[in-house]
Amino acid sequence: MVTATTTLEAELLRLAGSVPDPELPVLTLHELGVVRAVHLHGADAVEVELTPTYTGCPAVEAMSLDIERVLREHGMREVTVRKVLSPAWSTDDITAEGRRKLREFGIAPPRVRTASGPVPVELGPTHTRPHTDPAVNGSPVAPTAPAAPTACDPADAVRCPHCGSADTELLSRFSSTACKALRRCLACREPFDHFKEV
Structure with a gap:
């Protein structure tokens, strides 16, 4: 999906992609998968295609300003950042890095989807797999809401980024x-954020 046709466009794409995400500065825009393409218009004018993680994302303006600043620092006189909504961004666009x-x-990173197309919104269980409660003699505790058949599959569980356990609950x-x-x-009792699948 990311495209560059000339050596300069490839370099400008790399520079635009190196900008840190304003909400998750540990990631670059390339790693987040939101910078789609750059197009040169003459020797010192460039258009950057940026796809927000969701329509109305408040970070788009900060991303655009940071991209403009970086590309101007590298000789581009005119920088236009254009929002591209189709194809829509998906968590599948986040790189392995x-x-x-x-x-x-x-x-916790978003789980890798095996099927393509829209992500169904499910109001499933708050626990990602059944767990035992020592206060109830180690017997399994039922999920608090009906689960989809795969919701408790350990391979599909939201794993703790601290200890790797699949035994987590939604707060x-x-x-x-x-x-x-x-x-x-x-398992380790630590709270953590989970980047939801989209």
Whole structure:
């Protein structure tokens, strides 16, 4: 999806992609997968295609200003950042390096989807897999809401970025930003953000 046709466009794409995300500065815009293309218009004018993580994302303006600043510092007199909404951004666009950095930063990265197309919105269980409660003689505790058949599959569980346990629970569907949920690990008891799948 990311395109560059000339050597200069490829360099400008690399520079635009190197800008840190304003909400998650541990990631670059390239690693987040939001910078789609650059197009040169003459020797010193460039247009950058930027796809927000969701329509109305408040970070788009900061991203655009940072891209403009970086490209002007590298000789571009005129920089235009154009919002591109189609194809829509998806968490599948986050690079493997971006997922690794999220995990190291203490944020559970979005799970990798195997099917293409829209992500269904499910109001499933708050626990990612059944767990035992020592106060109830180690017997399994039922999820607090009906689960989809795969919701408790350990391979599909939201894993704790601190200890790797799949035994986590949802505390809030929204965290510090709309794209993250707040969860807690039931093994190490640490709270953590989960970058939700879109």
